Amino acid sequence: MRAIGIILAGGNNHRMRELSQKRAICAMPIAGSYRSIDFTLSNMTNSHIQKVAVFTQYNARSLNEHLNSSKWWDFGRKQGGLYVFTPAVTAENSNWYRGTADAIYQNLQFLKDSHEPYVVIASGDCVYKLDYNKVLEYHIEKKADITVVCRDMEAGTNVERFGTIRMNEESRIEEFEEKPLQAKTNTISCGIYVVRRRLLIEMIEKCAEEDRYDFVRDILIRYKDLKRIYGYKIKDYWRNIASVDDYYSTNMDFLKADVRNYFFKQYPDVYSKVDDLPPAKYNPGSQVRNSLVSSGCIVNGVVENSVIFKKSYIGNNCVIKNSIILNDVYIGDNTHIENCIVESRDTIRANSYFVGEGEVKIVVERNERYVI
Numbered sequence: 001m002r003a004i005g006i007i008l009a010g011g012n013n014h015r016m017r018e019l020s021q022k023r024a025i026c027a028m029p030i031a032g033s034y035r036s037i038d039f040t041l042s043n044m045t046n047s048h049i050q051k052v053a054v055f056t057q058y059n060a061r062s063l064n065e066h067l068n069s070s071k072w073w074d075f076g077r078k079q080g081g082l083y084v085f086t087p088a089v090t091a092e093n094s095n096w097y098r099g100t101a102d103a104i105y106q107n108l109q110f111l112k113d114s115h116e117p118y119v120v121i122a123s124g125d126c127v128y129k130l131d132y133n134k135v136l137e138y139h140i141e142k143k144a145d146i147t148v149v150c151r152d153m154e155a156g157t158n159v160e161r162f163g164t165i166r167m168n169e170e171s172r173i174e175e176f177e178e179k180p181l182q183a184k185t186n187t188i189s190c191g192i193y194v195v196r197r198r199l200l201i202e203m204i205e206k207c208a209e210e211d212r213y214d215f216v217r218d219i220l221i222r223y224k225d226l227k228r229i230y231g232y233k234i235k236d237y238w239r240n241i242a243s244v245d246d247y248y249s250t251n252m253d254f255l256k257a258d259v260r261n262y263f264f265k266q267y268p269d270v271y272s273k274v275d276d277l278p279p280a281k282y283n284p285g286s287q288v289r290n291s292l293v294s295s296g297c298i299v300n301g302v303v304e305n306s307v308i309f310k311k312s313y314i315g316n317n318c319v320i321k322n323s324i325i326l327n328d329v330y331i332g333d334n335t336h337i338e339n340c341i342v343e344s345r346d347t348i349r350a351n352s353y354f355v356g357e358g359e360v361k362i363v364v365e366r367n368e369r370y371v372i
Contacts, residue, residue: 004116005049007040009124010057015243018362026124027063029309031254032294037124038272041073046268047132050080053110055103072273099213105204119200123191128238138232139194145227149192151234162188173229176221248360251307251324
């Protein structure tokens with residue numbers, strides 16, 4: 001493909017509450033065996049983008065460990081590859097990334113050393129499948145300076161936390177509002193952009209000269225009347241996991257047969273780092289209904305409408321309903337958990353009772369081990 005990839009994976013926000021205190025949002029486990037960033041990385045490799053940079057910053061240890069081998073996404077090749085960039089102290093700069101545009105500026109040499117004419121920029125905290133080749137073809141056909149992937153959200157969705165856009169009949173973006181107080185449209189930006197590499201370098205350098213740091217506010221919104229910025233609409237599954245409710249509902253979506261079929265069985269595949277674990281074990285007396293149970297788990301109790309991640313142990317007479325149990329959790333006997341997310345490597349004492357009422361409850365009972 002005639003493009004390089006940039007994955008923005010350094011952000012954090014308070015809407016993830018305790019879940020983002022010890023890991024980057026892009027490292028959040030999804031669907032039993034994946035991380036959020038796996039979907040964007042898989043889209044990159046399935047689109048034949050051979051050179052991809054991941055910009056990490058906040059709580060990057062878990063994410064960096066996940067990315068320590070590029071072979072899982074087929075980036076272990078002589079030409080191209082997977083590059084992980086974190087903020088670095090230099091003679092000219094000692095700042096952390098102050099925004100998405102600043103993250104690109106601090107790693108601008110990566111763009112200057114590349115030869116591909118286009119750049120695909122994507123967020124690492126979204127769950128979706130997309131062939132970036134189709135977006136690039138659309139970008140070239142429209143003779144666009146920047147193309148923004150967008151989607152019409154379902155009625156009732158809180159679109160005020162996204163960037164909302166309005167396009168004309170030719171799909172050129174006329175209005176772009178970042179996190180508006182009151183949205184005028186239900187069309188949102190998916191955080192995926194295609195732009196010419198030389199133009200991106202030019203705009204990023206101009207932002208740096210003017211002490212501007214945000215890609216959306218200081219490039220997309222600022223240049224919408226000066227540059228040809230078009231929208232490319234998608235209709236397939238797309239979810240952002242930047243809040244606890246969205247993270248919970250995204251995992252629960254994988255209990256639906258059509259969503260599992262779309263991601264797990266339909267081409268192209270979604271790839272992830274593979275752990276050598278035994279299959280899940282269901283001891284006599286266990287009951288599992290409409291749930292995802294991952295490798296390395298041992299189940300003794302009742303599990304309903306839940307997602308159980310790798311290496312979790314569920315004790316005797318336990319009841320787990322409508323919950324997400326993250327990696328390597330030990331749940332003692334006679335425990336009842338409902339409408340909850342249990343943090344990784346947690347130890348839940350026997351005879352415990354946790355029920356989320358009104359909102360999803362995050363359980364951090366005794367967390368003495370490093371969270372993955």
